[in-house]
Amino acid sequence: MTKKVSKKQTKLGRKIGTGAERAGVIADLFRSFPSKKYTIKNLAAAIGSSDREGRQFAREVVDTLIHQGMVEEVMDGKYRLRANLNRETYEGVVDMLASGSMYVTVEGLDHDVFITSRHAAHALHGDRVKLIITRTGKGGVPEGEILEVLQRTDRNYVGVVELSPGFAFVKVDSRKVPVDIFVPLKEGHPYKNGQKVLVHITEWPETMKSPRGEILDVFGQSGDNNAEMHAILAEFDLPYKFDEEVEKAAEAIPDRITEQDYKERRDFRSVTTFTIDPADAKDFDDALSIRPLGEGKWEVGVHIADVTHYVTEGSVVDTEGENRATSVYLVDRTVPMLPEHLSNGLCSLRPNEEKLCFSAVFELDGEAQVSRQWFGRTVILSDRRFTYAEAQEIIEGKNQTDPLRDEVLALNALARKLRAERFRHGSISFEREEAKFELDENGKPLGVYFKEQKESNQLIEEFMLLANRKVAEFIGKKRGPGANAERTFVYRVHDKPNSDKLARFSSFITRFGYKFQAQEGKAIAREMNRLMDQIKGKSEENVISTLAVRTMAKATYTTDNIGHYGLAFDYYTHFTSPIRRYPDMMVHRLLARYLAGGASADKEYYERLCEHSSDMEVRAAEAERASVKYKMVEFMLDKLGQTFDGHISGITDWGIYVELNDTHIEGMVALREMNDDFYTFDENSYCVTGNRTGRTFTLGDEVQIRVLRADLARKQLDFELVASYDFDTHEATPLGTADPQANQNPAEVYSTRGRSGGKPGKGSRRTEKGGKGKKSRGKRK
Secondary structure, eight states: OOOOOOHHHHHHHHHOOSHHHHHHHHHHHHHHSTTOOBOHHHHHHHTTOOSHHHHHHHHHHHHHHHHTTSEEEEETTEEEEOTTSSOOEEEEEEEEOTTSOEEEEOTTOSSOEEEOGGGSTTOOTTOEEEEEEEEEOGGGOEEEEEEEEEEOOOOOEEEEEEEETTEEEEEESOTTOOSOEEEEOOTTOOOOTTEEEEEEEEEOOTTOSSOEEEEEEEEEETTOHHHHHHHHHHHTTOOSSOOHHHHHHHHTSOOOOOHHHHHHSEEOTTSOEEEEEOTTOOOOOEEEEEEEEETTEEEEEEEEEOHHHHSOTTSHHHHHHHHHOBOEEETTEEEOSSOHIIIIIITSOOTTSEEEEEEEEEEEOTTOOEEEEEEEEEEEEOOEEEEHHHHHHHHTTSOSOOTTHHHHHHHHHHHHHHHHHHHHTTOOOOOOOEEEEEEOTTSOEEEEEEEOOOHHHHHHHHHHHHHHHHHHHHHHOOOSTTSSOOOOOOEEEBOOOOHHHHHHHHHHHGGGTOOOOOOSTHHHHHHHHHHHHHHTTSTTHHHHHHHHHHHSOOOEEESSOOOBTTTTBSSOOOOSOTTTBHHHHHHHHHHHHHHTTOOOOOHHHHHHHHHHHHHHHHHHHHHHHHHHHHHHHHHHGGGTTOEEEEEEEEEOSSEEEEEETTTOOEEEEEGGGOTTSOEEEETTTTEEEETTTOOEEETTOEEEEEEEEEETTTTEEEEEEEEEEOTTTOOEEEOOOOOTTTTOOTTOTTTTTOOOOSOTTSOOSOOSSSSOOSSOSSOOO
16 A cells, blocks of 8 residues: 655655655755754655655665765764865854854954854853854854854853752843753752852753753842842852951961061151041042142152052962952942951051051142152051041131141142143043942932042042052153163053044034044044033033043053053053052052062063953953942832933944933833834944834933833843933924834844843944944954
């Protein structure tokens, strides 16, 4: 009896006659779709014979192709074209997207390679992988397939426990891990539903849908403030506590100042000295001394805690400081670089306590010109601890009776002149209001206030800048032929702005009626300062100043000096905060070495430390922003459905970011939820435009939003656009949602993009199909 076949099989069967023809079809399938995996059943169906005889024929063909080296078995019962068959393999590092697809950064390639989730071979964010390029997609973007995970990332993840009998899943907070982690549990385990935990992925077998992991630490119940703050630190792989060994080593450091210490140091104990810090500061790492020299001249000492006197190079405490590289400032706490015994005790320049310092001492005339300078180790005795507010009262004349009034006013007069001179030479002033949260005893945000920089802040800033600049000049500046040969040093450098970004910025501000005509050199700084003065107090001040900052390069640490563009200094370093920055400790050690006549230090060694410090600085800043975002979302939890005025602060191809005027809290309006039209993103113009209506939304536009959702776990606020305001008349235009299908792209371009946690306004980080991202898939710079 003949087996009945389907119409599809019959059609295929008519096309495929002889055995050789059918074998050719199977071979062509492998060649045409090199990344696709086939089962014997798939191949039998392709030649129109899904019965047992057809499957047997397909198996014989596959065995032959395997023997010939053309096909390989990649998993039990699945076959594909051999990966190395006439195709070059590459190695790179995975950058995961929220959808499970990814980009792989391959050194030497001009483009990152796009990989869909089905071709990811269970690779995760940060893994080093082997891959092949299978085709070229839109815009010349290479697409490929991962063949093998060469090295798993060793990072840990933060998530929330969901318990089941005998096992748990950890739902990871990070968008970079789009799968839950399976954790086997033993009977009597201590975990509870909803706990925030730290988890490590141990393996991801081919046969499992989820990676297997183990829980390393429990932070507490999800939503608890301490648990969430510790989780944020862990998310960015930052420490949230000191090991007992480090604490004990710090406690063992003696605090006694010896007679030898006094002999080796310049004594400033009899000179008027004080600190000026925030009211809630616990560590005071800098102090100023001042005394008149006659004839309108002043001696000003910038005294910095001598941390390296107590923390010896290579010690347990030093290694910990080197690894951390910086203190971390979350919204409700400081996580110090050094144990509190040092940061808040031994090295804190508290009043009425003798303290060891490393100092920069300057002789200045009435115009704040430096005629003499001295660098070395000192001992001081601070007379007073001022808060910024207390010093400001003296400056504003509200306190006429303070015993140190004359000294504060004299320092402020000098600081004003230093500041004016700095701006004359091209230093750029970016002053953006900084939002701070008023928190209750449990860390719950009760309100938002804005931190204002006043003259007392600027007073301290100018003398710290002076010390940093002069120390860098002393080491780096050559003073004649053959003199002062180049010596390895740690510089804080800032490159000139990118010309393309500057051109886009210049174009953007014209919509507000401003002009920016400079293109290079110090003229840029002059134009930027002029613009900052013009926008002061205007509604567009925040958006323009924010975008201006983004046109600038990022400051970093390096042993190769290129100067500091933003400050207009040819030489600059960080000398003034060794309690909270490891580069400052490096600078102290190098300065001491060269003052003692030592040879140049190992450049390669210090460059590695500079790179690490720069990386950790970025990571700490990201953690700080994450903590602020968390508090923003927490503050808005009881405001769902309420409307607020704001302005567009960022635009990407997945959404419009809106910053609320009253609080500077930021949320996102998803383009896929703007149902009145289909909107497309123009990165060069910072705008999205409706295809049907032509309605345009651009950076800086005044809008009204309604709060839709507040997701604490994702630290994400979702807004809905309610109205836009006319730029000239400020009249509100309500926004309708008449056509629910209007914004549905047939190609579903928004369905797989997910949502970025990146800083808004920078353009797309990456899109999965088409469009340019911040990390370009085009030519690398």
